[in-house]
Amino acid sequence: MNNPFNTLFGRLALMTVSLIVLVHITSILLVERDREGLAVTQAARALTLANQVQTKHRDASAAVASLLGLSFVDPHAALATGCPAPCTDTYGPFERDLRRRLPAGSHVVAGGDTLWVQFPPASHAKGGDASGNEWIALRNVVLPVSRYLGASTLTLALAIIVAVLGAWRLQRPLRQLAHAAREFRVGHRATAVQESGPREVRELIGDFNEMVHELELSEQERAVMLAGLAHDLRAPITRMQVRADLLPDEANRAGFMRDAESLSRIVTQFLDFARDAADPSPRTQVDQHCRRHYGDSLADEALVALKLQAGDGFSLPLVDLDRILSNLIENAFTYGDAPVEIATVSRQGSYTLTVRDHGAGIPPDQLERALRPFVRLDAARGGDAHCGLGLAIVRRLARYNGGSFAAANVAGGGFAVTLTFGEAARSA
Template identity: 40%
Template sequence: MRRPIDSLFGRLVVLVIGVLVLSHVAWFAVIRVERDNNQTRYAVEEATFLVEAVRQHIANSPDQPLPSRVRVVSPTSPDVPKPLATNATDDLPPPLGRFLDDIRDRFPDGTDVRLGEPGAPPSVWVRGVRDTNWIVVPVQPLRPPRSRDRMLVWLAIIFSTAVMAALLAAWQLQQPLRSLAQAVARFGRGQPTPPVPERGPRELRQLTHGFNQMVREVSQTENDRAVMLAGVAHDLKTPLARLRLRAEMMDEPKMRDGVVRDVDSMAHIVDQFLVFAHDRADGSEPIEVDQQCEKIARTYRAVAPNAPPIRTRLEAGPSFVLPAATLDRIISNLLDNAHAYGAPPIVIETSRGAHGWVLRVADHGAGIAPEDLIKASRPFVRLDPARGGSGHSGLGLAIVERLARRIGGECEIGNHEGGGLQVVMTFPFDVATRPVAERRTGSQREERTI
């Protein structure tokens, strides 16, 4: 089961959202604290200014009336609040406690500062050493932080915008990596891999450039090897034909049959070389796999009467189609391999799987040792060196895997529970039913490139 968090985009999303949440929460807390400090600082500045203004007013023009809410009260007045010593400072709200501490620091030592009685308009009572009366000035209300702040709405809007922008940036960042990962997967399956656009950060562009260069060099090496192999195999066909003709004209039957058999083995190896070296798209018409498998099985019985019996379990239906030439080569190579190294019965099965069409060929022989399975599909590898003289070149399973991948399929080689080797090929629905015109166009394009 694929988990979204396993992808680069999923982890970037989690990382970006987590960082944004932490940063917004931290900024919200800092702004609230700073706003409360600013509110207290402004109230202290205003109260200090009013007290100094009242003192100057008393000294310069005592006959002029004072502004509203500003009073001068006699020390003997019953309205004077209780001394601060009798108030529980710790019980005051934090903003009010900070206000008292800050305003005491602004006045000289010995200044008595008291708060107005609760329930009355907010005011502060100040009496300095040289003041004969109490100076009462209004104070801005120091409101505690509200549980629901208007700032939360703005933070939510900013957070949502930042998340969308970050997700867009993360998506654009992971797109080049996703394209490169898909190209690597195609290259690993042996499918044609077009150059990947070099975009994104510098390191990613360098990585993509290196991958494109590697694909070009590997493709060039494969083409050179295929051309060399095809040329050698093609040049060998003519002398082999002359050798067979001369062998058939020999008078000694035993000698003639042995030479003809050796020539046929060499001709089979040459044909395998040509099939393996052929690296162009199959432009043949698509054909029903079930029908063609049944036909190949009957033909195989007719051509090789002593061959082990072939069983068919064809359940895919007429919708499963593959290029005719590719299908013939795949089935023929698998039947030859099972006939040479396996044991009867040989089974050909087709079915419709969850992720594509399934074609399976299995025998009931000894199978392949688990440690040798990884080498089974490598070119020119024979797991049993003693089989080298039987006309086999070690290309049978390599050809099957190459042909299957060339048309977009996957090939899995292994041993089944009943004993024996099985080759399971899975072909996606859209690739298996691709129009022949598209494949021919791809074939012609590859020919022009070569």
């Protein structure tokens, strides 16, 4: 299973979200602690001032209460006025800090956003005036923790969403570039990637688009050259075949005909390699085609063995399928040993065509080189109509039909080429 954090988007999102969460936690631990200390100090000063005014200047207590946003409540009316029942001390962090700043014996009750404080009689006027034992209700001084945490959580969630969207937008141009590069690497025609993102990314995408354009031009020039050369050679090869057929000597005639046939096959390979699209010929069912040409027509099963299990849903253009099989089977008989196995399988919406021989295989260090055009591992076979294009042609034909190409040595001995096709290979 792929690790979702082993991507640019995953790492950017993880780094940004981790930083936001760290800042959020720091804000709760440090900023909130300082904010609470400041609120305790301000509340203690306001309450002390109100208590002193009430004790020494009762005529000014109403004006001071209005200015400080508090009120004096008779002890018998506290519950009815809003003091949380049973109107006894509460012991939250705010109340504990505030109680340390007030005279000993003060009662502190926190209820919602209102703070209720009752000073001890000793702190009031001489004689212990009962009116001085009133409750002081200070409003809008203590914000409930749930309100702060709710707002903080909402801010955190919005910040995380913005961070994830930003990371996604930042990696999207690189993701598109990686997809285009992968498509171009496997031989599919890559469309120009839209230049977006930071300046460095835009410059990278621009350089990639120019590189792909120049490589496509070079590939087109090579294909035109090969196609033109092949077409020019067809006429003299045909004349050689006609003149060879007129030779009176049977041995010379047969030799000239073999050479002309070899040249004709090389020219055909050049033309197949120079093509840049799938053949428009009618589609045919792969299993039926294999049985008809390599099963029923061959009496000796020791040469070709069929394991066809894809069913009637697997189809390819007739000309492309014939060229794929002819190249693979010719390579198998030329470089490997019989029997040559042709197998098809249908698996989860895809189809697989495998051709395997039972020879010695290809040395692992030469495998990648063997798949390159015009490369022959056995130079001695170069004169027998072999120009090193067989596997390259098969790989191109597979890609033109929406398939993938894989070649490897088989553990039990031999060399196998596997072509996998998706929904495009399904019969209509």
